Amino acid sequence: MLHSLISKLISSTRSLLAPNADSCLVCYGPRASSSGELSLCRVCFEHIPWIRPDDIRCDVCGRFESCPDCRRRKDTWFELNLSVVKYNDTMKDWLGRFKYRGDERLQLLFAGMFESLFHRFLAHQAWRAKDITVVTYVPLSKQRLEERGFNQAELFARALGSSFRIPVAPLLDRARHTGKQSYKTREERISDLRGVFAPNEEGISWLSTTVHNKPSQLVVVVDDVYTTGSTMNECARIIRECAPNSRVFSLTWAR
Ligand SMILES: [Zn+2]
Ligand SMILES: [Zn+2]
Incomplete structure (x- = not known):
């Protein structure tokens, strides 16, 4: 009793x-x-404001409305971006709870959402998971990483890598942090990004020597939010300049 x-x-x-x-x-x-x-x-x-394939209006960045950013961009170094959700107030709140308030439970949720996006990506390209050479992520600056204790993009990339058994490697380093991008004009964002990212020597040399079952190395770059694409484009440019045989694809949680 x-x-x-x-x-x-x-x-x-x-x-x-x-x-x-x-x-x-x-x-x-x-x-x-x-x-x-x-x-x-x-x-x-x-x-959840899912972005469904039928919503997509821009074949490059997966935008669900007419897209001036991709049309104006001179060189686009990544082939495609796909995102899971529209970045509305509820999604901002969910991401904020995870990133800034450390609500760890939500990591499972983001991982699950990325997993469904990855299935969609593979189907879209008619690839299997083992065709992908590497999953990487947009890096944080050292200072930001120390403040927060983790890089959410890296956690999402690692979750994808382990569910689909794909290697995960850092291909980029971030020299400094840029201020809040959303308050800046397009030109400010682009000039702001010069010199922010650099190749991660170890990751890049691993990538360059990796022989894969595809004619090119297929690189997936993960980030939490895609805004105008300038960050992703800069990351893709560095990867492609360092590993000219690579093709870069962007998977982001929200846009
Ligand atoms: Zn609930
Ligand atoms: Zn676009």
């Missing part, structure tokens, strides 16, 4: 401290069966 009471108490305390696996990753409510692998309740799941 006492024993069962105690074990009941322990289990209810435990569920208060660590919500069970069936609770929604965002609001801790009961999980819906329809949310698939994502561990969300029905309300949170329905809040």
